[in-house]
Amino acid sequence: MSKQLSPFTKEQLLPQEEMLEVKKRKGNLYIGIPKETSFQERRVCLTPDAVSALISNGHRVLLESGAGDGANFSDSEYSEAGAEIAKDTAKVFSCPIILKVEPPSLEEIKLINPQAILISALQIKTQNKFYFEALAKKRITAIGFEFIRDEDGSFLAVRQLSEIAGTASILIASELLANPNHGNGLMFGNISGVPPTEVVIIGAGTVGEFAARSAIGLGANIRVFDNSVTKLRNIQSNLGQTVYTSTMQPKNLLKALKRCDVAIGAVRGKNRSPILVSEEMVEQMKPGAVIIDVSIDMGGCFETSEITTHIKPVFQKHNVIHYCVPNIPAKYPRTSSVSISNIFTPYLLKIAEDGGIENALRFDRGLKNGLYFYHGILTNKSVANWFDLDYSDVNLLIF
Numbered sequence: 001m002s003k004q005l006s007p008f009t010k011e012q013l014l015p016q017e018e019m020l021e022v023k024k025r026k027g028n029l030y031i032g033i034p035k036e037t038s039f040q041e042r043r044v045c046l047t048p049d050a051v052s053a054l055i056s057n058g059h060r061v062l063l064e065s066g067a068g069d070g071a072n073f074s075d076s077e078y079s080e081a082g083a084e085i086a087k088d089t090a091k092v093f094s095c096p097i098i099l100k101v102e103p104p105s106l107e108e109i110k111l112i113n114p115q116a117i118l119i120s121a122l123q124i125k126t127q128n129k130f131y132f133e134a135l136a137k138k139r140i141t142a143i144g145f146e147f148i149r150d151e152d153g154s155f156l157a158v159r160q161l162s163e164i165a166g167t168a169s170i171l172i173a174s175e176l177l178a179n180p181n182h183g184n185g186l187m188f189g190n191i192s193g194v195p196p197t198e199v200v201i202i203g204a205g206t207v208g209e210f211a212a213r214s215a216i217g218l219g220a221n222i223r224v225f226d227n228s229v230t231k232l233r234n235i236q237s238n239l240g241q242t243v244y245t246s247t248m249q250p251k252n253l254l255k256a257l258k259r260c261d262v263a264i265g266a267v268r269g270k271n272r273s274p275i276l277v278s279e280e281m282v283e284q285m286k287p288g289a290v291i292i293d294v295s296i297d298m299g300g301c302f303e304t305s306e307i308t309t310h311i312k313p314v315f316q317k318h319n320v321i322h323y324c325v326p327n328i329p330a331k332y333p334r335t336s337s338v339s340i341s342n343i344f345t346p347y348l349l350k351i352a353e354d355g356g357i358e359n360a361l362r363f364d365r366g367l368k369n370g371l372y373f374y375h376g377i378l379t380n381k382s383v384a385n386w387f388d389l390d391y392s393d394v395n396l397l398i399f
Helices: 048-056 075-080 089-093 106-111 129-137 156-178 206-217 229-239 250-259 279-283 294-298 333-353 357-363 365-370 381-387
Strands: 030-033 060-064 084-086 097-099 117-120 141-144 198-202 221-225 244-246 262-265 290-293 314-317 320-323 371-374
Touching: 030 089, 048 060, 048 075, 048 333, 060 075, 060 089, 075 084, 089 106, 106 129, 129 371, 129 381, 141 365, 156 206, 156 262, 156 290, 156 294, 156 320, 156 333, 198 206, 198 250, 206 221, 206 229, 206 262, 221 250, 229 244, 244 250, 250 279, 262 294, 290 294, 333 357, 357 365, 365 371
Parallel strands: 030 060, 030 097, 060 084, 097 117, 117 141, 198 221, 198 262, 221 244, 262 290, 290 320
Antiparallel strands: 141 371, 314 320
16 A cells, blocks of 8 residues: 655644734724813813814814813813713713823722723822722723824923923912012013113923023023033933033032022922922021922922912912922913823824724833823832832733
């Protein structure tokens, strides 16, 4: 009997590796935008123009009535852009995707449907363990937009809002200096024959850079202090001109503070901003000088700083005016809303184009960096360490 030959070689009969293609299928999103209820929060996360862009791409937007009022966007503008308007808060929170500026309260989390997607700020320093336990019970997938990284690795939302805070700090200082009830009646501006305003900026990050840009644009003399020589070098490069820079030498800093009309605090710390200006140093500043402590969000870098509000923004200590309002961008809600909307809109369109949040997280590392809950499972190590919670590596959950 003749031996039957196989039509296949031995190598062909062995199991072969095959690449599994992840197919993208465009999906339609249903987005709910509730009205912000947090104290002093007047921003909204999508502008009418952004809503129009989403609607034209086949998505639905349900907006709670009055959500845009604080930023001077009316319900009729959103309605004309194609959004549905609802007065029922619970109906808005029942949408599959919830967009918020501030993190939802525990009461608002109760209104969110199980397995929903939440995109908002996380603000880890203001949270507690119950917040994360509530998200876990609802099996929510949550993204903190302040942790989303851009293509160059920077935190996109943090940079955008820091640009606003830096520019605003100089505008606020200008108002306070000119105010006859508080300030010295000085004008920001290089007027012929009049000595320019002296500004000290502590911190050479994004806030410091944009404070410097605005101060220079108004004709002020600036002095920038930071312990990072690299940051000082970068700020000079970004400003395109040579300015006074110094590391945090107490003698140099005190000398500058004694002469200055305005001092801007713009430094961040890991858990708290370091106190770089003591009460004794503040005592030696000019009467009527202005301190804008942008770092107050993280405790403040002036020893004399105390948290104030947008309603009562200033107090005086040692004859120096202190402005210590957290969340300075909320003072300019329309500009801030446009800025936040510019961040949200491309990501929402990308999530839909990729076929859903899972695929978007799989393809976009920057977006994945913002993920802190995935179907009720905590995926952020910093949150886990801060609140002593268990977490899982997101890469083990999303293949």
